[in-house]
Amino acid sequence: MKITVVGGSKGTGAEFAKLAQQAGHEVTVLSRSGQAPHSVRALAxxxxxxxxxxxxxAGADAVVLTVGAAKKVPQQRALVTQTVIGAMQVAGVRRLVVQSSxxxxxxxxxxxxxxxxxxxxALAKPLADxxxxxAHVTSSGLAWTIVRPSGLTNNEATGRWKALTASEAGTxxxxxxxxxxxxxxxxxxxxDSSIGQAISLSNR
Structure with missing residues (x-):
């Protein structure tokens, strides 16, 4: 699969790019810095x-969006997401996975x-973003999945997680x-069962 990662120069996006490449996918990372994990194709x-x-x-089978906030841009994530969706619609790319919160x-x-x-x-402004x-994602008409992680850490991978869809009760x-x-x-x-789902995620 050809995957474009938007916001993959560091953090979760970079981790995803490495895993996807190791799994045999062809990965391109778009970031402002033009940085990407070793041997992953990078675009600035x-x-x-x-x-x-x-x-x-262009030519991608899927897009993964892990963009973060930006100084002096109140809703950077929403702005980039809207731009990505428009580009995907023009290019005919259907599959979109988005990191939310x-x-x-x-x-x-x-x-x-x-x-x-x-x-x-405390997180009112980021959550508004x-x-x-x-809202852009769910109205896009694309084959989307939204993933809402809890607080992020740099600890070693556990290989375990707890996932809840929006309709499932629990904390x-x-x-x-x-x-x-x-x-x-x-x-x-x-x-494919995750398409059209907003999924909340933590380690336990």
Missing amino acids: GDASDPQVVRDAV LGAGDSGSQLPGFLRFVMLL HNAQE LGGTITRSDLAAYLLHALND
């Missing part, structure tokens, strides 16, 4: 620029009880490693 450019993104997704959309009840109100208050991002743990999140993104990309 602004992911809010439609032409840059059209060039990056636990607490976004209708997932507030899945937050750990001791963190629920603190996180929703994720909510706008998710999640407070953290998940970036490596485990990346592995789940790859799992979801290959799982």
Whole structure:
């Protein structure tokens, strides 16, 4: 599979790019810095620029979006997501997996009880960005999956996770490693049952 990762120069996106390449996929990373994991094809450019993104997704089978916030851009994730969706629609690329955040959309009840109100208050602005991002995704007409991780850590991968769809009751743990999140993104990309689902995720 040919996969374009938007926002894959570091963090979860870089972890995903490495795993996907190791699994035999052809991976391209688009980032402002032009950095990518060793031997992964890298493109430098602004992911809010439609032409840059059209060039990056041309010929891809799927796009994985792990973009973060940006200084002085109030809703960077939503802006980039809207641009990526437009480029995919032009290019005829259908499969999209997006990293959002636990607490976004209708997932507030899945937050750990001791963190629920603190996180929703302290992360109001990032969550507003994720909510706008998710609105673009769900109205895109693409074959999308939204993944909402809990707090991210740089700990070693555990190979385990707890996943809840938006319709499932329950609460999640407070953290998940970036490596485990990346592995789940790859799992979801290959799982057609995840299409049209918003899935919350933690290590336990």
